[in-house]
Amino acid sequence: MAPVAVLRLAPGRDRSLRHRHPWIFSGAVARVEGAPAAGATVEVRAHDGSVLALAAYSPRSQIRARVWSFEPATVDAAFLGERVRRAVAARAAMLDARHSGCRLVHGESDGLPGVIADRYGDTVVLQLLAAGADAWREVIADALVAHTGAACVVERSDAEVRALEGLDPRSGVLRGSLREPVTFVEDGIAYEVDVLHGQKTGFYLDQRDNRRLVRERARGAEVLNAFCYTGGFSLAALAGRASSALSIDSSAEALALARTNLARNPALSGSAHWQEGDVFAELRNLRAAGRAFDLVVLDPPKFAPTAKHAPKAARAYKDVNLWALKLLRPGGLLATFSCSGGITADLFQKIVAGAALDAKADAAIVGRMSASADHPVALAFPEGDYLKGLLVRRR
């Protein structure tokens, strides 16, 4: 259906759209002509009337509209189905005998703003995080089934960001029937995923390549995995023949699943210890107990969702990095991450440098990490580049 409503931009506020950035902030909007419902497609026009894009309208959000298309198009089931098909096809090479999970749709960077879909074996988990995405729930679910052959599509639209869009949390089975436990393999390691209650869609697929890197560096190492969730980096390290892995998380549910995951991989050797606790306190306790490690992984939650949270987040990142470096033996490696949109790669490096200085650790960056290729970053959408990691060697 052709859009009936027009979103007219304020004078001089068309620049980012002309650079194909997909977000239209409320401050850039001069007026809305017509009465579009939340999620309806609107035509976006510059102040002079030239047509710039078709976008999904979100009356409650600071991000007032998200672009579906910069070209003339009809935004309908065929249009969205084609976007889903292309996103799924782009991941074909990432699924093979050793990997049965990956992100299939990565929002804005796949031309589907607010749509996230992750595959775990036969199950696809869908998150709809914006009004436009939410309005096309059934169409997107059908397209995912058609293009993946998945036996089940589960919705996990319970992320807090939905509130900013005026959307209530929603989760449950959308297509097919859910057969639990849901399992998949990553790099030959079997994992169980709690798709209905786990964090995000149940697993942090973005760290796939970085778990591989840790695996390759783990031989013989005593490993500390802080913020371990369901044990991904720990199992990767043990698969790489680490001598031991001590894993810490504050979530008892995550640790229970981590233990289950280890049991699902009887071929893994090395000793595993799971510790429920607060990483900020536990790192200090380990130091007080005289412990030291050859490889430390630090993958904390998003301390700074936006730039406004950066100063407080910076202190938290510095603290955990400082104590991690103190726990690292000379010659040891720290794999340290930030998944905060509000912390740039540059700032993150400065924080880690400050931590090394205060820890009196002479250290050097020997590698840089980002999200795996199934989490692309559209060049016009640098906000998509949220995950940054540094591999640091202590001299």
Ligand code: SAH
């Ligand atoms: N590295 C993991 C993902 C980590 S997500 C993987 O590869 O799967 C961040 C984790 O930090 C979550 O599991 C959360 O429960 C945990 N967490 C958050 N704050 C914490 C704290 N202060 N102490 C310990 N764990 C914490």
